[in-house]
Every structure is written in structure tokens, then in C-alpha cells.
Amino acid sequence: MARDRALTEEKILAALGAILAEAGGSRRIGVNAVAARAGVDKVLIYRYFGGLEGLLAAFAEKTDLWPTVEEAARARAIPETDLAPALAALVQGYLASLRRRPVTLEAIAWDMGERNALSERLDRLREQWRRDATTRVFRQHKVPAKVDIEAVMAVLAAAADHLAARGRLGGSFYGVALDDPVGHKRLDDALAAILEGVLNYARAGKESN
Amino acid sequence: MARDRALTEEKILAALGAILAEAGGSRRIGVNAVAARAGVDKVLIYRYFGGLEGLLAAFAEKTDLWPTVEEAARARAIPETDLAPALAALVQGYLASLRRRPVTLEAIAWDMGERNALSERLDRLREQWRRDATTRVFRQHKVPAKVDIEAVMAVLAAAADHLAARGRLGGSFYGVALDDPVGHKRLDDALAAILEGVLNYARAGKESN
DNA sequence: CTCTACCGTCACTTGCGGGTGACAAGAGAG
DNA sequence: CTCTCTTGTCACCCGCAAGTGACGGTAGAG
Numbered sequence: 001m002a003r004d005r006a007l008t009e010e011k012i013l014a015a016l017g018a019i020l021a022e023a024g025g026s027r028r029i030g031v032n033a034v035a036a037r038a039g040v041d042k043v044l045i046y047r048y049f050g051g052l053e054g055l056l057a058a059f060a061e062k063t064d065l066w067p068t069v070e071e072a073a074r075a076r077a078i079p080e081t082d083l084a085p086a087l088a089a090l091v092q093g094y095l096a097s098l099r100r101r102p103v104t105l106e107a108i109a110w111d112m113g114e115r116n117a118l119s120e121r122l123d124r125l126r127e128q129w130r131r132d133a134t135t136r137v138f139r140q141h142k143v144p145a146k147v148d149i150e151a152v153m154a155v156l157a158a159a160a161d162h163l164a165a166r167g168r169l170g171g172s173f174y175g176v177a178l179d180d181p182v183g184h185k186r187l188d189d190a191l192a193a194i195l196e197g198v199l200n201y202a203r204a205g206k207e208s209n
Numbered sequence: 210m211a212r213d214r215a216l217t218e219e220k221i222l223a224a225l226g227a228i229l230a231e232a233g234g235s236r237r238i239g240v241n242a243v244a245a246r247a248g249v250d251k252v253l254i255y256r257y258f259g260g261l262e263g264l265l266a267a268f269a270e271k272t273d274l275w276p277t278v279e280e281a282a283r284a285r286a287i288p289e290t291d292l293a294p295a296l297a298a299l300v301q302g303y304l305a306s307l308r309r310r311p312v313t314l315e316a317i318a319w320d321m322g323e324r325n326a327l328s329e330r331l332d333r334l335r336e337q338w339r340r341d342a343t344t345r346v347f348r349q350h351k352v353p354a355k356v357d358i359e360a361v362m363a364v365l366a367a368a369a370d371h372l373a374a375r376g377r378l379g380g381s382f383y384g385v386a387l388d389d390p391v392g393h394k395r396l397d398d399a400l401a402a403i404l405e406g407v408l409n410y411a412r413a414g415k416e417s418n
Numbered sequence: 419c420t421c422t423a424c425c426g427t428c429a430c431t432t433g434c435g436g437g438t439g440a441c442a443a444g445a446g447a448g
Numbered sequence: 449c450t451c452t453c454t455t456g457t458c459a460c461c462c463g464c465a466a467g468t469g470a471c472g473g474t475a476g477a478g
Contacts, residue, residue: 027322108321109321109322110322111375112317112318112321112371112374112375113236113318113319113321113322114236115378126382126383130383130384147402148398148399148402150383150385150395151395151396151398151399152399152402152403153383154383154384154385154396154399155365155368155372155396155399155400155403156364156368157382157383158367158368158371158383159364159365159367159368159371161371162367162368162371163363163364163367165321166320166321169324171332173335173366173367174339174359174362174366175339175363176359176360176363186357186359186360187360187363187364189357189360190357190360190361190363190364191364193355193356193357193361193407194361194364194403194407196406196410197403197405197408197409197410198402198403198406198407199406200406200410201405201406201409201410202402202406
């Protein structure tokens with residue numbers, strides 16, 4: 001109707017975003033659903049994006065899917081003084097930022113089940129995050145040689161991804177409520193304690209194996 | 210053909226298991242696929258199980274979906290002497306046991322996306338695991354009061370679930386390879402270091418916040 | 419043997435999503 | 449004005465999965 005390709009593309013992308021945001025478990029994104037939601041004929045999705053796969057790719061590129069290190073830092077005001085609290089704040093901020101992004105949570109959940117255009121994008125974004133976090137935090141701190149800090153961060157990031165994505169549906173996980181502030185605080189504290197312990201205990205020079 | 214209801218039900222359940230086991234991302238389990246795989250008419254699924262939902266429920270009840278604490282313990286020979294190594298071995302064994310269960314990994318991945326009969330079963334099995342682990346490990350050890358050990362275990366279990374489920378498709382996660390022994394060892398060591406650090410650093414009486 | 423309950427097969431309808439071809443309408447170039 | 453390119457609409461085909469109704473055959477009870 002409006003005869004404006006750019007606007008139409010915008011509407012389509014927005015519709016996909018809306019569906020993903022409220023998908024809370026419904027699964028099955030389809031061309032028909034997106035087109036209907038956008039109030040547009042589905043053929044335009046094929047014309048402008050080359051089908052669902054292309055649409056996903058375009059969406060993934062265009063959308064603010066992942067928190068930046070800066071955002072995570074802002075969320076928790078990273079203290080620069082010591083490594084452990086800095087990392088703890090970073091991971092806590094990462095977790096909190098994920099929770100604020102429904103479509104990202106959906107993408108993470110989706111990513112567990114199948115590989116598609118979004119998966120690749122997520123991989124690249126994670127890699128980006130890792131680089132940024134490294135340059136931001138590790139440059140100015142000494143890491144105890146005994147600790148494979150990268151593996152520890154992978155463990156904590158995996159936990160954050162899992163807890164955030166699972167938390168969007170409510171419920172609890174191994175005795176911790178995922179959908180209320182009390183549970184969130186318990187997790188934050190646990191993350192802090194883990195990083196404190198790993199870094200300081202290792203720094204004390206004790207053998208861990 | 211065989212005119213044996215029990216056997217037919219068995220074949221159907223086995224077919225579902227096979228499909229889930231090799232589903233590696235294909236998604237979309239359906240009555241038709243299961244029936245075809247079992248070499249059986251799909252109407253029998255409706256008659257005997259009341260549809261796909263009932264079939265999933267029956268499957269979930271009947272199948273060995275979750276490692277027992279005993280199994281995890283056997284996988285790593287839990288040392289009884291000290292709490293940290295005992296817990297580390299337990300979590301490592303849990304992770305290793307998960308990796309050995311393709312259908313469980315599929316169920317975990319699935320559980321992230323939608324709730325169904327399997328989800329509830331998983332919830333109950335996790336709860337069971339938590340109880341067993343508690344009675345098995347915590348009874349004979351003193352836990353530092355400052356540590357919310359339950360939250361820490363939830364974090365590590367979430368990481369294990371996520372890394373195991375994601376690892377089934379290969380790839381790496383924040384710089385750690387998920388599908389080779391080197392990556393596995395790095396993760397095991399990180400888990401051990403985390404538990405050592407959390408428990409011993411806390412035991413030293415230091416404040417963590 | 420005969421009847422009946424149960425097991426398995428076949429055929430069919432329905433609905434939905436993916437994907438495509440053909441057409442109508444507006445906008446700009448000449 | 450006319451021609452042409454682009455945008456949007458409509459109508460259709462195709463494949464597939466869900467779900468159902470009816471039928472045939474077999475085993476066991478009496």
C-alpha cells in the first residue's frame with residue numbers, strides 16, 4: 001500500500017522481533033506468521049530477504065542482540081581496583097543484561113536446538129565479547145598462572161546463558177528460584193564467591209589438584 | 210502383524226528413543242516419524258498412548274534419562290576425605306555422565322525451548338538428584354557457613370547442562386573446545402579449581418563482598 | 419465351532435506452512 | 449502521454465503431519 005520498500009522491510013523485521021520476543025516457548029517461527037504479523041504479503045519476504053534464512057540473517061545483523069562489555073560494566077559499576085570483584089561485576093552485569101533481552105534469550109534457547117543464521121551470529125558475538133572483556137579487564141591485572149581463567153569464564157558464561165534463558169519461563173533450578181530477586185541475588189553472590197575463591201585461593205599458591 | 214501389544218508399545222518407545230538420540234538439531238518430533246521408524250501404524254500411538262504427549266510422558270517415565278549420583282560417583286571415584294575434591298568429582302562425573310546420554314542432551318536442549326511432558330520429568334529428576342547429592346556428600350562434611358553452597362552448585366550444574374548440551378553439536382564456547390578431550394579436561398580442572406577456591410577461601414574466613 | 423474383544427492396516431479428511439506465478443497499481447523517465 | 453520498473457495483492461500448488469473412521473484378521477472364551 002504505502003509503496004515504500006524500506007518501510008516494508010522495517011515492518012517485517014519488527015514483526016519477526018515481536019514474535020521472537022513473545023515466543024516464550026511457542027517455537028516455530030514461520031514465513032506465514034511473520035508476514036501476517038507485519039500485515040504484509042509473505043511473498044515480499046522472499047523478494048526482499050530471500051526467504052526465512054535470509055530474513056534471520058538480516059535480523060541478526062541489524063538487531064542489538066548481545067550486551068556490550070560497556071553495558072555489562074555500567075550495569076554493575078566494575079571496580080577497577082582488584083581482579084576478582086571486577087570479574088564478578090562483569091559476569092553479574094552480563095547475566096543481568098541477558099535477562100533484559102527477551103529475543104536474545106529466545107535465540108540462546110533456539111541455538112541449543114538447531115543451527116541457523118542466528119547461531120553463527122551468536123558465535124561471532126560471543127567471540128567479540130570475549131575479546132572485549134579480555135582487553136578491558138585482563139590488561140590491567142595480573143592473573144595467577146595456575147588458573148585457566150578462560151575456562152573458568154567459559155563455565156560461568158555457560159551458567160549465565162543457561163540460567164538466563166531458562167529463567168525466562170520461570171521455575172527454579174536446583175533449588176534456586178530463577179524468576180525472583182532473591183534467587184537473582186543468590187546467584188550473583190555465588191558468582192562473586194566463586195571468582196573471589198578461585199583467584200585468591202590460587203594466588204595463595206596452593207595446588208588445586 | 211505380531212499381534213502383541215506389549216511388543217508394539219516397546220517398538221514405538223524404542224523408535225522415539227532412536228529418533229531423539231540422532232536428532233542432533235533436526236527438531237520436530239512427530240507421530241508420523243515415530244510410527245514410520247517403528248514400522249507401525251500411527252493410529253496405534255493414539256490408541257496406546259493417547260497421542261504424542263502421552264507417548265512422551267510414557268517415554269520419560271520408562272527411560273533412564275538422568276545419571277544417578279551413584280553413577281556420577283563411579284565415573285570419578287569420589288574421594289570421601291575432603292569436601293572440595295568430593296564435590297568436584299561429583300560435578301565432573303555429572304558432566305561426563307550427561308555427555309554419554311544423547312537423548313538426555315536432546316531433552317535438555319528441548320527443555321530450553323518449550324515445556325512438555327519431558328520438562329516436568331526433568332524437573333523431578335533434577336530435584337531427585339539434588340536430594341541424593343545432598344544426603345550423599347553434605348552429611349559427612351562441614352560446609353562453611355558463609356557459602357551458599359546450594360547456589361554455587363546450581364551455577365555449576367547450569368554450566369554442566371549447558372556445556373554438555375551445546376557440546377553435542379561440536380564447536381567451542383568462549384574459547385574452550387567442547388568436543389575434544391583437551392577442552393573437557395580444561396573444564397574439569399576449572400570446576401575443580403572453583404570448588405577448591407570457594408570452599409577453602411571461604412573457610413579461611415575472608416569476607417567475599 | 420462361534421462369538422467377541424482386541425490388534426493391526428488402509429484410506430481418507432483437514433489444516434497449515436512453504437513456495438511460486440500472474441496480475442494490478444503507482445511512480446518516474448523520456 | 450507512454451513505457452517501464454518497482455511494489456504490493458491474489459490465487460494457487462505442493463508436501464506433510466495430525467487426527468479419524470471403517471474394515472479385516474486373529475486369538476481366546478464359552
